[in-house]
Each structure stands twice: as C-alpha cells, then as structure tokens.
Amino acid sequence: MRILSSSVGRKILMSITGQLLIIFILIHLIGNSTIFFGPNGINAYAEHLHSLPPLVWAFRLFMLAAIAVHIAYGVTLTLENKAANPGAYAVKRNLKASFASENMIWTGLLVLCFIGYHLLQFTIHGTPDVVVGLDSANRPDVFRMVVTSFGNALISLAYMFAMLMLFLHLSHGIPSFLQTMGWNNEKTIPAFGTGGKVISAILMLAYISIPAVILAGLLKL
Amino acid sequence: MNLTLHVWRQSGPKAPGKLEQYEAKNVSPDQSFLEMLDEVNEHLIKEGKDPIAFDHDCREGICGMCSQVINGVPHGGQERTTVCQLHMRRFNDGDTIYIEPWRALAFPIQKDLIVDRNALEKIMQAGGYTSCHTGGVADGNAILVPKQDADYAMDAAECIGCGACVAACPNGSAMLYTSAKVAQLAALPQGQAEAAERVCAMTEAMQEAGFGNCSNHYECMAACPKGINVKFIAKLNREYQKALFK
Numbered sequence: 247m248r249i250l251s252s253s254v255g256r257k258i259l260m261s262i263t264g265q266l267l268i269i270f271i272l273i274h275l276i277g278n279s280t281i282f283f284g285p286n287g288i289n290a291y292a293e294h295l296h297s298l299p300p301l302v303w304a305f306r307l308f309m310l311a312a313i314a315v316h317i318a319y320g321v322t323l324t325l326e327n328k329a330a331n332p333g334a335y336a337v338k339r340n341l342k343a344s345f346a347s348e349n350m351i352w353t354g355l356l357v358l359c360f361i362g363y364h365l366l367q368f369t370i371h372g373t374p375d376v377v378v379g380l381d382s383a384n385r386p387d388v389f390r391m392v393v394t395s396f397g398n399a400l401i402s403l404a405y406m407f408a409m410l411m412l413f414l415h416l417s418h419g420i421p422s423f424l425q426t427m428g429w430n431n432e433k434t435i436p437a438f439g440t441g442g443k444v445i446s447a448i449l450m451l452a453y454i455s456i457p458a459v460i461l462a463g464l465l466k467l
Numbered sequence: 468m469n470l471t472l473h474v475w476r477q478s479g480p481k482a483p484g485k486l487e488q489y490e491a492k493n494v495s496p497d498q499s500f501l502e503m504l505d506e507v508n509e510h511l512i513k514e515g516k517d518p519i520a521f522d523h524d525c526r527e528g529i530c531g532m533c534s535q536v537i538n539g540v541p542h543g544g545q546e547r548t549t550v551c552q553l554h555m556r557r558f559n560d561g562d563t564i565y566i567e568p569w570r571a572l573a574f575p576i577q578k579d580l581i582v583d584r585n586a587l588e589k590i591m592q593a594g595g596y597t598s599c600h601t602g603g604v605a606d607g608n609a610i611l612v613p614k615q616d617a618d619y620a621m622d623a624a625e626c627i628g629c630g631a632c633v634a635a636c637p638n639g640s641a642m643l644y645t646s647a648k649v650a651q652l653a654a655l656p657q658g659q660a661e662a663a664e665r666v667c668a669m670t671e672a673m674q675e676a677g678f679g680n681c682s683n684h685y686e687c688m689a690a691c692p693k694g695i696n697v698k699f700i701a702k703l704n705r706e707y708q709k710a711l712f713k
C-alpha cells in the first residue's frame with residue numbers, strides 16, 4: 247500500500263496513532279481524577295471499568311496496536327531523518343526548532359519506559375510496593391494501592407518526571423499532528439504552537455496533581 | 468572593517484574538507500556578502516592560491532543560486548534575504564564569520580561551498596508541471612482564476628529553489644520546497660487534472676532523492692529567503708489525503 251511506504255503517508259499514521267493516544271490520555275485522566283472522591287470514587291470507577299472483560303481486552307489490544315504503529319514509525323522516521331542530515335555543520339544555529347521538537351524520539355521512548363513500569367505496577371501488580379486487597383464493599387481496593395505506592399516519594403517523583411517527558415512530547419506533538427493532518431493555515435500555525443504548549447502543560451499538571459496531593463498528605467488512607 | 472572568516476574548503480566531491488581561516492581586510496559596509504568574498508578571492512588568486520568556489524548568478528535575489536550557511540543559518544539569517552542580498556553593514560568590525568556549504572545527504576558537495584542541487588530538479592521532474600497541448604498560444608483569459616487563488620499560487624511560486632529549507636532542516640527534508648510546488652499548481656484550475664498524481668509522485672521523488680521526512684520543526688520557514696510559509700506543507704498533506712481516495 248502506498249500510504250505505508252510514503253514519507254507523508256507514514257506521518258499521517260503517526261499523527262492518527264498519536265491522536266488516539268492523546269484521546270486515551272484524556273479519558274484516563276478523567277477516570278483517575280475519581281481518586282479525589284476517595285475510595286468510593288476510584289474503586290467504583292475501577293470496578294465498572296473492568297466489569298466487561300472482553301471489552302477491556304478489545305480496548306487493550308487496540309491501544310497496543312496504536313502504540314506499536316506509533317513506535318515503529320517513530321523509530322524508522324527518526325533513523326531516516328538522521329541519515330538524511332549528515333549533521334556536519336561546524337556551526338548550526340536553529341531559529342525555530344525547539345528542545346521538544348528535536349527530542350521527540352527520546353521523550354517518546356522515556357514515556358514508553360514509563361508505560362511499561364506503570365502497567366507492571368498497577369495493572370499486573372508486579373512491583374513490591376503494590377498492596378492488593380478488597381475494600382469494605384468487596385471491590386478491589388485501588389485507592390489503597392495507589393495511595394500506598396505514591397506515599398513513596400521516589401515513586402511519586404518518577405511519575406512526575408514521566409509526566410514532564412509527556413509534556414515535552416505533546417508540546418511538539420499537538421501542533422505537529424494538526425499540521426500533519428493538514429488542519430492548519432497561516433493564522434492557526436502560531437496559535438496551535440502556543441495552544442499545544444498550554445494544553446500539554448495543563449495535562450501534565452493535572453496528572454502530577456495526584457502524586458503531589460498524596461505526597462503532601464492531603465489524600466490519606 | 469576587518470573580519471576573520473572560517474570557510475569550508477573541499478577540493479572535490481570525494482576529497483576530505485576542512486574549515487580554513489582567512490582575514491578579510493578593509494571590507495566596506497556597502498559591499499554585499501558575495502562582493503566581500505570576491506575580494507578575498509582576488510587576494511587568493513594574487514597569492515597563487517585556489518579561490519573559494521561558491522555558487523551565484525543573478526546577485527539580485529531571484530535565481531536561487533547563492534547558497535551559503537553563514538554563522539549556522541542558511542543565507543545568514545536576515546529575514547527574507549538571500550546571501551547575494553546580504554550586506555556587510557550587517558556585520559561588525561572584528562567579527563568572526565563561519566561560512567559553510569548546504570549540508571544534506573541529497574546535496575553532495577562539489578567543491579568548497581558549491582553543492583549539487585539536482586535532487587530538487589528530480590522532484591520537479593516528477594510532477595512540477597501541467598500537461599497541455601502545444602500549438603497556438605491560448606487566450607490569456609480562457610480559464611478564469613479567482614484573485615484569491617491567483618494570490619495564493621503566486622505566494623507559493625515565490626520559491627526560487629535555492630534549497631535553504633533543506634540546509635536548515637534538522638531532517639534534511641525538502642518538504643517546504645516540494646509543498647510550495649504542489650500548492651502552487653493545486654491552487655490553479657490548470658493543475659487540477661494531475662493533482663493527485665502530482666502530490667504522490669513529487670513526495671515519492673523527494674524520498675528517493677535522499678531527503679528526510681518532515682517532522683514540523685518549521686526551521687525551513689525561518690531560513691527561507693522568500694518567506695514561504697509552512698501552510699503550504701499543510702496544503703500538501705491535505706492534497707496527499709485527497710489523493711489517497713482517488
């Protein structure tokens with residue numbers, strides 16, 4: 247298929263998978279924020295979410311496919327781009343490219359490491375800090391698990407660092423996916439540049455608020 | 468004023484190159500950058516040395532031949548200015564100036580500051596045209612073009628094919644150049660018939676010629692001496708999506 251080999255086509259696939267990941271991030275944030283309603287909030291939410299196992303698995307496979315495509319093309323495009331630019335300037339001054347735009351592959355791979363860790367911890371329960379149990383209503387006690395783990399400052403800091411990487415990735419990723427889809431014109435180009443940074447910053451702060459609030463002792467068991 | 472130049476010298480495509488230092492003395496602020504180099508070359512010739520080879524032609528900012536990366540920016544970083552239109556009043560006495568060729572996989576160095584930009588022609592040959600019957604000259608107003616479309620096409624047509632966008636791009640991509648050509652023809656009625664083939668053929672030719680992929684750094688737009696806007700890259704992306712369903 248032409249789209250899979252074309253330079254522009256593969257970017258469109260990166261853009262679409264990136265958008266799917268962003269939608270997931272938004273839904274995940276809304277879901278996670280039920281933690282501010284205490285055990286009854288997040289434990290009820292988690293139970294609802296997992297009440298239909300086939301749907302859960304369909305969704306997981308879909309996200310896995312999206313991220314696999316995103317990573318595969320992210321890596322190949324980056325390798326091709328490095329090869330196309332011998333990078334041999336003795337002096338090179340960038341007028342527009344940013345730290346975020348130049349390090350998409352690294353912030354992306356760090357986010358990937360985080361996703362691996364996050365799944366190992368809260369989905370597979372494979373890290374030593376995780377406490378698994380049931381709450382008084384016989385639901386899996388997600389609240390206790392999260393509050394206990396985030397009570398460890400090192401774990402909370404790792405999450406905050408990962409969210410900083412996500413911020414960097416999206417501060418370029420949001421304006422970039424709009425441009426790749428062609429949803430852009432002379433006026434929106436600078437506006438989306440700023441808007442992308444603002445939205446990524448809001449996302450980062452919102453996600454960070456959970457470990458921050460727990461570390462500060464405002465959300466307790 | 469007196470300047471210290473560090474110029475990339477390379478005797479041939481395969482030869483190793485290196486930066487060499489030259490002193491440019493008594494430079495007039497009214498000289499253009501190329502005139503300053505002409506004078507350096509005259510001294511080199513008098514000393515029996517090989518003059519610095521660089522591309523140039525019109526020296527009035529329209530042909531796109533001049534191509535030097537000056538202090539890390541293609542064309543030297545003055546907004547909408549080619550090297551030939553850059554003047555020495557932009558510099559200060561005692562400045563050190565680094566002069567290098569365009570650097571990209573698709574632009575092999577020929578000699579010193581001269582690179583081979585045929586790769587851009589390969590993109591053009593792949594679709595940068597509209598097919599028409601030859602014969603008697605058609606009436607100029609036979610096909611009406613709305614003013615807005617004509618303006619848009621003219622903005623894209625400002626591209627002089629210099630390749631600064633490639634030289635500036637961290638990915639050595641020619642997307643700004645290619646998009647300017649695609650958008651120019653896509654905006655006009657004459658360009659419609661071949662629009663879908665054109666965008667596919669030109670982007671494939673870009674890839675085959677060794678240019679990288681666009682990752683939206685917008686470094687090209689900042690370096691372009693004609694102010695070609697990256698909105699044309701968005702237009703190319705839209706044209707490509709339309710072509711997918713053709």
Ligand code: HEM
Pocket residue numbers: 257258260261262263264265267268271316317318320321323324350351353354355357358415416418419420422423424426427680681682683
């Ligand atoms: C939750 C995770 C992620 C989200 C939300 C996300 C989102 C995005 C978005 C929206 C773009 C812009 C696409 C475009 O320019 O059209 C992008 C680009 C990119 N992503 Fe991700 N991404 C994620 C994870 C990753 C991972 C794990 C990698 C690792 C390889 C990665 C590597 C890249 C690269 C290299 C680019 C730049 C591609 C280019 O412009 O050529 N991303 N990402």
Ligand code: SF4
Pocket residue numbers: 625626627628629630631632633643644647687690691692693694695
């Ligand atoms: S888009 Fe600008 S920088 Fe690129 S070739 Fe055309 S005139 Fe030169």
Ligand code: FES
Pocket residue numbers: 522523524525526527528529530531532533549550551552
């Ligand atoms: S020499 Fe023609 S544009 Fe500079």
